[in-house]
Amino acid sequence: MSNKKFHLSEEGTDTSIELPVLSSTLGQDVIDIAKVPETGCFTFDPGFGATASCESAITFIDGGKGVLLHRGYPIEQLAAKSDFLETCYLLINGELPSASEKKAFEQTIKDHNNVESSVEQFMAGFSQGSHPMAMLCAVVAAISATYHDSTDVANADDRNLTIIRLLAKMPILAAMCHKHFSGQPYVAPNNDLSYSENFLNMMFGEPGKEPNISPVLAKAMDLIFLLHADHEQNASTSTVRLSGSSGANPFACIAAGIAALWGPAHGGANQAVLEMLEEIGDEKNIDEFILRAKDKEDSFRLMGFGHRVYKNFDPRAKVMKETCDEVLAELGLDNEPLLKIAKRLEQIALEDEYFVEKKLYPNVDFYSGIIMKAIGISPEMFTVIFATGRTVGWISHWNEMLSNPYRIGRPRQRYTGYTKRDYPA
Numbered sequence: 001m002s003n004k005k006f007h008l009s010e011e012g013t014d015t016s017i018e019l020p021v022l023s024s025t026l027g028q029d030v031i032d033i034a035k036v037p038e039t040g041c042f043t044f045d046p047g048f049g050a051t052a053s054c055e056s057a058i059t060f061i062d063g064g065k066g067v068l069l070h071r072g073y074p075i076e077q078l079a080a081k082s083d084f085l086e087t088c089y090l091l092i093n094g095e096l097p098s099a100s101e102k103k104a105f106e107q108t109i110k111d112h113n114n115v116e117s118s119v120e121q122f123m124a125g126f127s128q129g130s131h132p133m134a135m136l137c138a139v140v141a142a143i144s145a146t147y148h149d150s151t152d153v154a155n156a157d158d159r160n161l162t163i164i165r166l167l168a169k170m171p172i173l174a175a176m177c178h179k180h181f182s183g184q185p186y187v188a189p190n191n192d193l194s195y196s197e198n199f200l201n202m203m204f205g206e207p208g209k210e211p212n213i214s215p216v217l218a219k220a221m222d223l224i225f226l227l228h229a230d231h232e233q234n235a236s237t238s239t240v241r242l243s244g245s246s247g248a249n250p251f252a253c254i255a256a257g258i259a260a261l262w263g264p265a266h267g268g269a270n271q272a273v274l275e276m277l278e279e280i281g282d283e284k285n286i287d288e289f290i291l292r293a294k295d296k297e298d299s300f301r302l303m304g305f306g307h308r309v310y311k312n313f314d315p316r317a318k319v320m321k322e323t324c325d326e327v328l329a330e331l332g333l334d335n336e337p338l339l340k341i342a343k344r345l346e347q348i349a350l351e352d353e354y355f356v357e358k359k360l361y362p363n364v365d366f367y368s369g370i371i372m373k374a375i376g377i378s379p380e381m382f383t384v385i386f387a388t389g390r391t392v393g394w395i396s397h398w399n400e401m402l403s404n405p406y407r408i409g410r411p412r413q414r415y416t417g418y419t420k421r422d423y424p425a
Contacts, residue, residue: 006031008039015039026060026069042412053409054241058091058396059232063309068316070230071095079319084225084389085109085167085195091230091396092163106195112168113189113198116146119173123180132177132384133262139173141255148249153402162250163395171195174388175202178381196222199388204376216330217375220323224368227316228386230393231309236260236267240394241401242409250398257394258387267383267390273304273369274379277338277345286344294354304366305349306359313361320367321346327371342370 009016030052060069068075089097152158187205197218201211240257261267292300349355
């Protein structure tokens, strides 16, 4: 706790309460407002833009400086030196694993690399072409029935087993959503492959055929998972925490997070990038759309540029840009029409005075959308892949909350409806 204190007083009276300041290891300290209701008022903060809803030691973001730390490690260093499963271990446990711990962790994931046969029956209930996010949300919620009676959220061992199950099964479920969406047969998991190789094989392989996964594409997919693993108290993570605070089944909590992520203002941004590129249609139209983007009266917006949190640059985008170039070179797609539009937009955003002044730099959604398009992933699957990577962040925050004293979430409101009135005679 800081020595600093704030005093809240009502003008014209002697009423005053003392609000202690709680210190943070990085970023803003926070004012403890627990005593504010003693004044007869609540605080009012629509969207929780100025409210810390919890304490957490997992991820730190400084949007002004373009900093993203997982357990203290810069995202740039993790992207360069780590991989997705090692970063998962870090987010869950707080420290990087030793070589033997990493090997054991990876093997434990493989030991749970399966889903019940009932999942296929459940998926069969969706018509072909059903949106993959709808299927993913529903099937993850449905799996809560399988593990409902055997999961005690107050038990640390049960929580750890749940974490492993989710990390192992989410890529399988995501790939099944893709296969069902596109009307193709499912491909079984292959424990001879790495996490990302296995995912790509389940996405694009054929039953009974030997896997043939490009190392460049596997590395790119692993990086997409890693760069989306956690992003502090965003809408979907807060949803998982709020759901979990009631003691709900963890699979149901993750399904709630998937539902929150589905929104175009959150996880749907990379899909919106591809839709924007398709709307532009041709390089010759770019200048027209740039003028529209600069016109405040025009509803058109460039998607994938700028970020609500990062007021300077998105540190994940720098890493993703390099991988994007590698993927396009590997696949020989430098001249693909939509990708040519994307590269030209990137150049304009980095050089045009209007975008530079407003710091509308390409963000992680811009590059990840291009990469997934190049790999052959349909835009409807983009947010499903986001959810697959973000699951470790969601479940890490859920576990952190349940590992410490916590209260059920119960936001207050400013009521602006009718006062009491009588039912008509």
